[in-house]
Amino acid sequence: MSAQDSSFVEVVQLSKRFGAELAVREVNLAVARGEFVTLLGPSGCGKTTTLRCIAGLERPDAGEIRIDGQVVTAPEREIHFNPEDRNIGMVFQSYAVWPHMTVFDNVAYGLRVRRVNDAEMKARTNKALELVGLGHLADRYATKLSGGQRQRVALARAIAYEPKVILFDEPLSNLDAKLREQMRIELVRLQHEVGITSIYVTHDQSEALVMSDRVVVMDKGVIQQVGDPETIYARPANAFVANFIGVANLLExxxxxxxxxxxxxxxxxxxxxxxxxxxxxxxxxxxxxxxxxxxxxxxxxxxxxxxxxxxxxxxxxxxxxxxxxxxxxxxxxxxxxxxxxxxxxxxxxxxxxxxxxxxxxxxxxxxxxxxx
Ligand SMILES: Nc1ncnc2c1ncn2[C@@H]1O[C@H](COP(=O)(O)OP(=O)(O)O)[C@@H](O)[C@H]1O
Ligand SMILES: [Mg+2]
Incomplete structure (x- = not known):
């Protein structure tokens, strides 16, 4: 693995302030090509803000972000690539599908905007729909879909234009418990199949432990521990991680x-x-x-x-x-x-x-x- 592969997405000393509040504090993170890394922590700990900085939706106060060797964010040097120039896909909690379009058109939309030629657009859209198991529903209107199917449409759209990285922000949290567990497994299978670098945000520790190659535990804008799921579970770095990851008895x-x-x-x-x-x-x-x-x-x-x-x-x-x-x-x-x-x-x-x-x-x- 080359140096560039082991740090395909690099976040260096990232800080982001909202007024007096430091939402993200000197966060450092290196994600390898093809890796599935999860940011895990309680509500308000800075997961979404970190992800939005990587996406280019938020401008950090300090630090640097590189994707595939390209500096996309560096406020000290006044570098800021817009989201559409970063070659990333995004899947969020709310199902961002257009109800007045068919499943096919929802997925093809991003490719049409990018002026991908017709034949390729069709091929890539159909492939993405097959991958998420929606090939048979291509002509259905999005209003006629269940929550799980809508989230699959959003996922197909994100992978259709073959981005370098997919960013997920609590994509399963609107689904009921049973579907959520099923989708976890499907998402991981899909991620392995496509081999796409993924950064995933959740507050759900079991989701993080089941899905990820590595987990980044955050609290109050600060990374508490980075490690594979086994290490995070068996060797928590501090009482916060021990408590957050599983039910632990903590005796002082x-x-x-x-x-x-x-x-x-x-x-x-x-x-x-x-x-x-x-x-x-x-x-x-x-x-x-x-x-x-x-x-x-x-x-x-x-x-x-x-x-x-x-x-x-x-x-x-x-x-x-x-x-x-x-x-x-x-x-x-x-x-x-x-x-x-x-x-x-x-x-x-x-x-x-x-x-x-x-x-x-x-x-x-x-x-x-x-x-x-
Ligand atoms: N646009 C914003 N304006 C003001 N404060 C914000 C904004 N976005 C996030 N914050 C604050 O930053 C902190 C981190 O938020 P966020 O990144 O959304 O946390 P998480 O995704 O881990 O729940 C929170 O205290 C939140 O209130
Ligand atoms: Mg959030």
């Missing part, structure tokens, strides 16, 4: 010691309870006494009805059942550990009653010490 304490890859932490358990002494991964670079947040995923905690003995009694905690929720193939169980509330998932169906004493353990490499 202090570092007691470190040996090898294992940190030992002390976590106050509340008035009248002995503090917890637990061993977990992470905490590299932290010093003794430093504040630590222990992240424990619900599926990584084991529940025992009897006090475990010997080798399996690692990170043993006394707990008391608050309640359980049956979730189809597992139980979601809330317990109290001292004054903390901890959520865990168990895949067996013991009868657990509120107030019942139980015991929790977790393997040290399943817990993660975060330092911020």
């Amino acid at each position: 304490g202090r570092l007691l010691s470190r040996s090898g890859d294992v940190s030992e932490v002390e976590i106050p358990a509340g008035d009248g309870f002995a503090p917890l002494h637990l061993k977990a991964a992470g905490g590299e670079g932290a010093s003794r006494g430093q504040k630590i947040i222990l992240s424990l995923r619900p599926e990584d905690i084991s529940l025992h009805l009897q006090r475990p003995e010997g080798g399996s009694a690692v990170n043993l905690m006394d707990a008391e059942v608050i309640d359980t929720v049956y979730l189809g193939n597992f139980l979601d169980c809330r317990v109290k550990v001292g004054a903390h509330e901890v959520t865990l998932q168990i895949d067996h169906f013991e009868r657990l009653s509120p107030g019942q004493k139980v015991f929790l353990t977790f393997w040290p490499d399943h817990g993660l010490c975060l330092t911020e």
